[in-house]
Amino acid sequence: MSLKKKLKKPQPIPIEVPPQGIRVYVINIKQIYKAILDCLNGDFNKCSDLGLQVKDRLNEFEKRLLEFVCELNERCREFEEAKKDIAITLLWHILYTKAIELAKRFGTTKVPSPRSFWIYSDGTLKSLTSYVGGWTPCVICGAEPAVIKLAKKPTTAGEVTFDFRQSEGLPKDLNLEQLEENLSALENVFKPGESLGPYCLFKRTLYIVKRYRGELDFVSTDDVALNWKSSVVDSLASDPDLQIAFSYANLSSKLISKVDELRNVDKMHVEQVVKGILMPIQEKDIELSAKSLNISTEHLVNALSRILIETCINTSIGIDYNREPKARKLVDELLSYINEIGMSLKVFEEIMNLIKKPEIRGYRLPELCKILEVPVTFAILRSDADYIGAVHKGLKPKTLNEYINNLIAILKNALQGMLPSTKIAELSDKLSKLINIFDALSINEMPVTPARTAALSLTLVLQAITDAKIVKENHGILIYSGGDDVLALVPAQTALKAALKLRRDYGEDGVKVFVNTNPVEILRMHIPLGRSISIRFANLKDLMNVELVKAFEFLEGVAKEARWSFGFDDAQEKDTIIISDSRSGMRVVLPLGKGFALTEAAIALALLVAPGTLSSGFSEDYWSMVSGMEQAPSNALRKIFEFVLKRNVTRVEKIKLDDEIANMLKNWLDKAQNCSVEIGKGKERSNLFEQVANLVAIVRRHI
Template sequence: MSSLQNLIKVKVEALFHDPPHKSYLISILGESFGKQHIEEAKTFRNTVLANTRFAEIDESVKYYVGICDRLASTIERRVIRASYLGKWPRGLYLKYNYIHNIFDPSKKINISSQSATSKDDFYSAVYKAASCLNKILRVLEPEVNDTIFYNVLYTLLEPVWYVHNLPPSLADTRVPTHTIFDHLYASASIANIVTSSEGFKLRGYYVLADFPGIQGFVGAGRKAGDFWAASYLLSNLMWGLGEAFTKEYGLDVLISPTPRLNPYTVKSLKKWLRNESIVENIKETLANVLKLSKIALEFISSQPIIPATISLLLPSHDFTSSKDVVDSVVKAYRESWRELVDHIDRELESSLIYEKWSVDLYRYITATLSKLQEVLKVPPQGIRIYVIDIEKLYEALYECLVEGVHDKCELVELNINQQELASVADSIRKEVVTVLLWHFITTKAVALAKIFGTVKHPTPRAFFIYSQDKLTPVSSYITSSTKPNDWVHCSLCGIEPAVIRASKSPENPEDYSEDFKREIAFTLGKNINEINWRDFKIHIKPGEAIGPYCLFKRIVYLANINKLPFISTDNIALEEFSHIIKHLDEKYKIFKDLSSVSELKELNTLEGLLEPSLGVLGEVKLKLKDIGVAAEANELSYEEFINVAERALRKVCEDFTQRGDFIRDLLAELKLSVVSDVEGAENIVQLLLSNPHVLRRDRLCRAFRFKTSYAIIRADADNIGKAYRGAIGPDLDSYLKELVKANEDSSKELPDDIKIRVLEVTKDSFDTLRRVLKAINFRHILVTPAWTSVLSLALVISTIKDAITVHEGRGMLIFSGGDDVLAIVPPETAIKTAINLRSGFSDEPFTQLNSNLFIPTIPTGRSISIRYVDLKDLMNYEFTKALDLLEEQPKKALWREQGRETHSKDGLVVSDSRSGINVILPLHKEYREITEAVLALSYLIAVGAISTGIPEDFTRISENPRLVPSRGLEALAHYVLSRSIEIHKKEKELAARLLESIKNVVKRASKITVSIEGEEYDLVTQLLSSLAITRRHL
């Protein structure tokens, strides 16, 4: 098979070699399932492809499709198939209604209710889905080439099925760990390396491309928009790299991140398709499956959700060696960058963007950008590229495992018990070779590329060329605005030479120098006093020196301003409070009263700062907020403006506490902000909400204040590398035991003699597999194309959930890759958002989408760092600090209950930039009630129900908590809390009930300790100390 056309044909047929309702058909067809399900697959295929270029089946590709089917299967399935010939009861197919989590098969979910409909209704839905897809493909038929036609089919096949409320189907009821779509899509990917009919041979290339130094690139910034823009560039840059190959060979060449159910896939199709109605149809279908609106889907597809590392499986058609592949990847990378630069140019020219910011700033930015084209046409740095030649690696593995060549085993670093391996049938060993091939390329690419391929490391971007004993800049613009050879480093990254030097005025550090103003005025052809300097200062701070790529990041967020919820940390700090004000204003007309008590000359500046930006997901009403600019408009210093705003807000609050249900409504709004959707915390604070009159009004109004801090959230899945290596979840013996149990369950209703034969074959097959894997020194199941398919899809779905969670916390997603998250959120929602990021990641073994789609979650914890930061703090430093604390504390945490080790990692470190305090709290589901209690106590302190001095009181009384036994800690904490309740004295019964609601959590916490590198901490102290942080920010 040599031509691209034939390759696409194989991929199309691979998507249809099994029917999407395969396991459901076992119940309908019984003993005739074997042959009949193939006919069902053909009928479904013919309906989907009728009157298209692929309507007729090319018989010559069937051979390749069969190979793809076999190689895409899990190792368990392939060993069963190879072992049971002549032993399995003829015509028997196991009915089974559960899908098991592939990473931990002890977790399962019943899917039978999803197919609980009549046979006629079911078939009607099947062929309605097929006809729907066919209609789209027939419209596309004359407009696109084979690859783009296939890409649309690839994108829609799965979601169209689920949109028609059709049930998930197992790929194999004997190994019920993945769906038929997991298998079909994996089969299509495998087609890329099945290339020769001259005997069995695999040929192609596995590529790992990685952008190094991500933290440095993303962390070089001052404004929230800078960080977002850096991540946006990386996501689109790496997706664009992959797009060069998916457009040529098909979406399936992109192994990770998967294009399946991926919002970025819609972006690619929008580029490739001229038919807008088809694009809208695709959006609507994908949005329906993901339980999103179309506008929400578009919003998520504009966010940084693609990791800076991608992997590809490329056919050998256009390459003679792995070096050719490297050259092609480098070319695609550079073209992707140039396309991004051109895209930003076009976005800047659009009238929609033009209306969002001032004409003067727009003209200055575009003039500067035009001068930087010489520099920006080259990416800021290169990428690491690892390419494995599949044929060379396959041959080495074959010689090692089948022919027993010792040198080859050493080359691939396999420690083999040859005697044990020789006792296994030759056919089984050959099966293991091809599975081990996939396991190795996806888990050891970096090492193997050095032996069986090519490696390319990037060099840093040069800004000067050394020649004839002098440095010459790569662009004259680097020094043109200053004296020759007079340049400074960028104040954001510290690496690039600055191309904008916004020097400060010596008299007023909040203003530009006269020299810089004259430079801008000259560029614009205006007088200095004709320019709106307020807009300039929002985006370019006096004192900043900005290099070309750091400036480009800022231009990127300006070009995407209609897609951003925020561009500054001022926006984020005030967003949640703005929603509280808005909701109360609808009933109480807060702003009307605010105008009567405010000392501000320009009251509209305060109202502007308190106007919300976020609506429902995808809808953004961007309001550019800058407290410093607002202060200047009122002829006040930054601190004076905040003090004036605080006084006005507190006065309005205190006045309104005398009226109607204001106290109850304010408590409800604060509850919604701080503890909503966190059940443990909500239960505690509900007592207070039912009795609002018990609070002191002056204390309550402290919560009604102008916010000047925000929170950085950095989350990272624990042990995610093990998931990629197949080493997460149960070991090999436990894994296979769960599959045997599944077969026992599925054969319960069979006659005893047949059931015995089924279990004998299953156990014998798995025993054989166990022997083989242990002979090659593996203690976990091998990673297969199906495993990788499921893992990559799980991460894409996790990414989408993370984006939604951050939005619900009124925050700004800087990046999500499925396992890791970087976000900025208002201080009120930080802990709640962190808890939801953890619970949504893996609390449940499956994520349910729509009513009938179940995606396994990865059975591991997620450690998180929250860093509370003042608006005046250095943002890039605080980002680094948040990451450092994540690595130093929860990632090294060992949790114990009453001295017994329970688990590691899976913790939350909470820190504060100003006080220097940091504490560690648990996120594991078993202990999370303690962290939820922190939320409840923080709320109670914020509204004045509990004293702010709890942490100090506890430390003073206990002196050294580490020397106090757990029962003593419990009693001390209970004593301190009982003395700290500050509701009206006559409400003793309510106080007692409030204390009782916290008591059980404190009791549990007193039994738990956390150890970090040998240093042990009790959880009671951590719980109470955390309040010293949260009381400053709520």
């Protein structure tokens, strides 16, 4: 039976049931509006049903409303109309902030649950469908039983391949011999050893169809990992002065000469493999490329990286930089690529402008050429706005009292000289009385109105578009952008730059959009709150579902639990970026918001490892110096950090580069010594210098 027929077979197969249930809340709005009116007219029980704690305060509410509407403090005909106006205002506010609770009293709640895959009968578990056998979980979601289990076996090359005769769930009439003859095509979409549940098998089938139709933005994480780096190598291969050295034909010839196993492989095939890895706009799969050459993935990556680095060094070394345009052009190109990684970091640009001067050349060529290595890592980028739920419910960024007082101050300033002072005072008094009216109803937050909700929704829509553009500009693949949160895959080299841009552009007052190619400035709601970000550096062979979970866990459990201190009673919560590495297990937290400039300079310092201006051994040097001194005074740690920094800066003849860089970072060093972080209440504090040392250790692996 074909896979298509198997999926369509009319049986109670689990694919017809989504893997997760959904909650449905239905609310009778008419009943709620009537309950609000009853509450405002003195029905305490209705107030309680609505979640308004106003017992013994309704008299106060009527008194305050009377003062606001009827100047003589006697009931006027506008009084009852004012109650209805407040009821309308409260209707949207209560619906928007208490919908789930209201459904229990003024509606209904439905929670559909996914059906079980097994039932308990006669003392044993029995499957509901013939497709389910045993307890092997789906390797993708872990929530479903596997319906197809692709066994694996070793090959003579030390790799693994499919063992179809030991596999389960394959159609009985499948021609295994024919399948084994087309392994390369099958390995494009399935992996030996995979066990897939029905829902994930369906998604994989959909993936195959979309890939065949050319509807996919990317095929695998290899595309993401190589996206930026392939554009760098391709630009060198296309340069008239450098194309001979970096042509794909030349690189292929060198690869054949370096790898004994390729001596008898067709040269054109090797060149196609090299192009497939290094050329942009190609479907990239390093593992399949290695298998087609009958060598291991590690062997291919290491050999190709070594050839690229050697080609780079041989093109530049031993040549007079000032006289040989080829050498000068290559170095300038590589420095420009590194500069692109740190673009928008002011201090980084200043240092790069200094070290790339021909008379200084504050870089190390072997380190500089490592930028051409074939990457085997990428970054998962996950961001989420801080307190956005509270903003939706009117709890942030200001209380009603703060908002009204700010509004009064703005109006007084704006109307000064336009209206008599007595009129301005009357207006201010009216606004102040609004606070008392809502306070009597136990509402201290900003009332959520349809206009405010619409403004916030528009802001988040525009932010989602901005975020998508940022991810694309940084050679990444957007998975989701919702305005407040982002999930994307980006090359390791552009991850830090993309993350800073996502935070910098979050909640701007104005955004530029294009209508028929004409730029239009749209004023949007300002969100003066933070946005926490998680960067998870992962290896191509890591399990994607595990790393996605880790990125989210660190975002919620670390970044959003961070409490920063900047000295002199200046502090902030959340608004943090966490950077973690799947292989080393290291993690770094850096402040955004008030500490954004500190983080920019910290990242700029770490990126100096890329051109070799800063030694890659900086982290170990600092750790050994402060071992046992973690609780030393901040000014002492500052001196140690500066000392280690200066002795790890590369030496040049013309100037004392270590002093120059230390002077450029002096302002940062002064402020960084007062910066520390606590993850969760009561936890041990960590200083910013320690975080930067960890950052350098992570950056040197991925940039």
